[in-house]
Amino acid sequence: MSKLERLEAIFFPNKCPFCDDIIKYDEIMCKNCERKVEISLHRRREVIDCGGRLQIFSPFLYKDPIKSAIYKLKFREKRNYGRNLGAIMAMTCRRGFFKDKIDYITSVPLHKKRLNERGYNQSKLLAKSVSKEINVPYAEFLIKVKNNKIQHEIPFVMRKENVRGAYKAKRVENLKDKTILICDDVVTTGNTMAECALTLLEAGAGKVLGLSLAIVPNGNDD
Numbered sequence: 001m002s003k004l005e006r007l008e009a010i011f012f013p014n015k016c017p018f019c020d021d022i023i024k025y026d027e028i029m030c031k032n033c034e035r036k037v038e039i040s041l042h043r044r045r046e047v048i049d050c051g052g053r054l055q056i057f058s059p060f061l062y063k064d065p066i067k068s069a070i071y072k073l074k075f076r077e078k079r080n081y082g083r084n085l086g087a088i089m090a091m092t093c094r095r096g097f098f099k100d101k102i103d104y105i106t107s108v109p110l111h112k113k114r115l116n117e118r119g120y121n122q123s124k125l126l127a128k129s130v131s132k133e134i135n136v137p138y139a140e141f142l143i144k145v146k147n148n149k150i151q152h153e154i155p156f157v158m159r160k161e162n163v164r165g166a167y168k169a170k171r172v173e174n175l176k177d178k179t180i181l182i183c184d185d186v187v188t189t190g191n192t193m194a195e196c197a198l199t200l201l202e203a204g205a206g207k208v209l210g211l212s213l214a215i216v217p218n219g220n221d222d
């Protein structure tokens, strides 16, 4: 533990993202929640296939206690939980579900307006934690150019259309033939991530893989 990390641990103690109890610096969650959460990553692998363009892997279904943890990360400024929850996502990578060697990790971007409102992008926090855990560089390759409606607030059938053309690739010179792992917090229909994947592939990426913390069962949380 570095001096800075020790200082940080005093002012911002590491907490369990599920029950908010203080835990040791290098722990992901408390022992009690570990039992309840049952991260059976070696067994569970939720996958949705976005028309052959992208497979999205996820350690959890979107229900409690992970649902509340994501809510805290997104809306209650518990940005510190990004590290712990990202570490759980990284376990999915370590379990060998991804057969390809990953060159870069990136995240689903927020529109500038939304980013200013929230102050941070929760997907980026998760992606950066995954990057650190599995030792693969994090890079931003996408910007959101369309401030579209929030996906889960519109009817299911309109979601694909809603995200079309919403993203643009940047730093494309580094993308060529590379395998990119894109991270997000929750995947519902998968349309958002599939659109991001398409944007990256059109910009020259060789392959795109998806990883989310949770997947909504049957893609329907309306």
Ligand SMILES: [Zn+2]
Binding pocket: 016, 017, 018, 019, 020, 021, 029, 030, 031, 032, 033, 034
């Ligand atoms: Zn706990």
